[in-house]
Amino acid sequence: MEVDLKNLLPEWFKSVLDFHELMDTESIELEKLENDLRLVWNNLHIQTADEDTISVFEKRFGIVYHYGETLDYRRARVMQKYNTIVPFTIGFLKSRLAELYSDSGYTLSVNPSTCTITISVTSDRYGAIDLLYDLIWDILPAHIKIISNQQVTNYMAGDIYASSFLCTAKIQTI
Template sequence: MAIDLIKILPEYFRPVLEFKEIIKADEAVLAELETNIEQIRKNFYIQTADEATLTQKEMLFDIFASPGETIEYRRQRLLQKYNTIVPFSTDFLRDQLTELFGKDFTLSVDSAACKLEVSVTSSRYGAVDLLYNLLWDVIPAHMEIHANQQVNNYSISNFVLEGLCPAHLCRPYRRLIHGSI
């Protein structure tokens, strides 16, 4: 909303050339200030934040952007981190998978055997990374995870994470059983 500063001056100062030039300079500074305020307002939200703000927010979670990652992928990863809340449940995991992949996944949980099987069909950029990060953050350490991501009917990754810790207090070591990432 641009304000005409010349109208703020009393009538007898408006025709003076020096005041007109001062007003022009002030209007330019105010226009830049309004632009900066609008960008600050956008940076409050991950969906509209600029790259510098995304980098700052990623540092809060010890996330380092790799070359080639799009801004949208980085936003999705940050939103996933912010939306990860405890306590975790199967319904929570199902909701997160639905948010990330829509209906293109299957999930089965065998709580007696402490096994979780997830299969995702997605050609989205970074889908396997988003899946891996979600599972790493959400799944308790004692659960065995079988995750599979497929694109165009061939398997991109098929890996198993085995929990080596009996409690939620430590994270499991990653061990690739079969397939490739």
């Protein structure tokens, strides 16, 4: 630590030897605290993170560590993976839905006041709703409420037959 705590003592305590020993002890503890804070600060950023923190990021992103890889290479690989995850926007969601279902295969409505997104998939493709759930799981933030369903209209070929008959009912009172 740069600051000598003994210099911070008031004049009337500087002559007491006990305070000199206390300040030496406190200086050691404060230096440990400062080193721990520096370590935490460095681990907040991928570019300065240590091996333990980089391994946490690697597990999170599914990156496999191979023996002999340098820490700088591992940091660069984590940064590359981190930067490929696109932040969520409605435009990004629309483009992904258009890729999966075409422009006419879904309807999307957004209510920003309640943080609600309503998605209706109109595709009749088998498993279309599963694709939607996978997409939602991957890109939507947790605070957004999602209402989703699949609306499919099936057209079946066939003939309609109609017939009629006449029926009468007679009510008699005796």
